[in-house]
Amino acid sequence: MKTISKIAGLLMITLFSFGTLSAQGGYKIGDEATDFKLKNVDNKMVSMADFKDAKGFIVIFTCNHCPYSKAYEDRKIALSKKYAPLGYPVIAINPNDPAAEPMDSFELMQVRAKEKNFPYPYLFDDGQKIYPQYGATRTPHVFVLKKENNKHIVKYIGAIDDNYKNANDVSNKYVEAAVDALLAGKEVEVKTTVAVGCSIKVKK
C-alpha cells in the first residue's frame, strides 16, 4: 500500500512539473536559444547561422498591427543601423497567426518592410513554432543573444526601452545597455524587464 502511494505521489509530482513547464515555457537568462529557418519578406529563408560574423543577435518579436510595435519601428531601425556593424544584427520575427489577426499577414509584412525600408530581416513564424520556444508573450518582445561556443545564449529579455509612447523621453535604453555591455565583455546589468505590448495573436 505504502509503495503504491509513493509511486502515485512521484507520478503526480512529475505530471505537475511538466504541467508547469509547458505553462510557463520560454527561455530564461543563460539558456541556449534555438536557431530557425524562417521566410523573410524577400521570400528568402533566413537563419542565425547565415550570419557567420555576428557576435550575437537582437531578436525582436514584432508585428504590423500592434500600436506598440509601430511606436517602436524607428527605434528598431536605429538599433539595426547602430549594432549590425558592431556584430549584433537585428532580426525581426512576426509571431502572429494571420488567421487570428489578418493585418499581420505575410503580404502586409512585405508592404510594411517596403514602406519603412527595414534594414533588417522581417521573418514570418510560419505555424507559430518559434515564438513559444523563446517564450515571447508580447509584441514587441526582445531577446538579446550572444554567441558562445557556437551556441546562442540568452542575455537579455524584455522591452526595448522604458517609454513606448515617447522616443524623446526615454531614461532607460534597456537593449542598448545590454548590447553595449556584451560588446565590452561586461555583465548585463538589467537582464530582464517587463515586455510592454500587445498579446501575441493565436487562433482559438
Added chain:
Amino acid sequence: MSIRNIFLITLAIGFLFLAAGCKSESKSEIKVVNFEQLEPAFTKNDDVLYVVNFWATWCGPCVKELPHFMEVYEEFKSNKKFKMILVSLDDSDNLETAVKSFIIRMNLKGELYLLDDIKKMNEWIPAVNKDWSGSIPATLVIKNGQTLSFDSRDLSKDELIERISKHL
C-alpha cells in the same frame, strides 16, 4: 430687496448646492495618477477589502466584464469595509475623449483612476503582483496590504463575488 425675495434667492442657492452635492455623488470622477500616488489608495492598514481592477477602453475582455463588476459594486457598496477601485491604463491623451465618455456611458462607479506612469511600468507591474505580465484585465483583492487574490484574466460575476465574500 424684500425679505420674500431674499428668502427665494437663498432657497434657490440652497437648491443649487443640493443639486451640486447630488451630482458629485453620482458623477464618476476620475483622477490621473502615477503609481506612487495610486498605491496608498489600496494598501492602507484599515481592514477594508479593496478590489482593484486594471482595465482600458481598448481592452475587449475588460469592457465585457465591467458591467458585472458594477453589479457586484452595487451589492457590496453599503459595506464600509469594502471598496472597489478601477484603474484605467488608457493613454492619458484620451482622458477627456474616449475615457470620460466611456465612464459616463457605462456608468462606472467606485474610485476611478487613470494610471499614467509609462516609464515606471517595469517597476509597478511587478509591484502590483510579482507574477503579473502586465496584461489586462487584472483584478487584485487586497486587505491591509496583504494580497488575498490576484487574477490576470477576466473574472465571472460568481468568481468575483467568491473572492470578495470569502474575505469580508
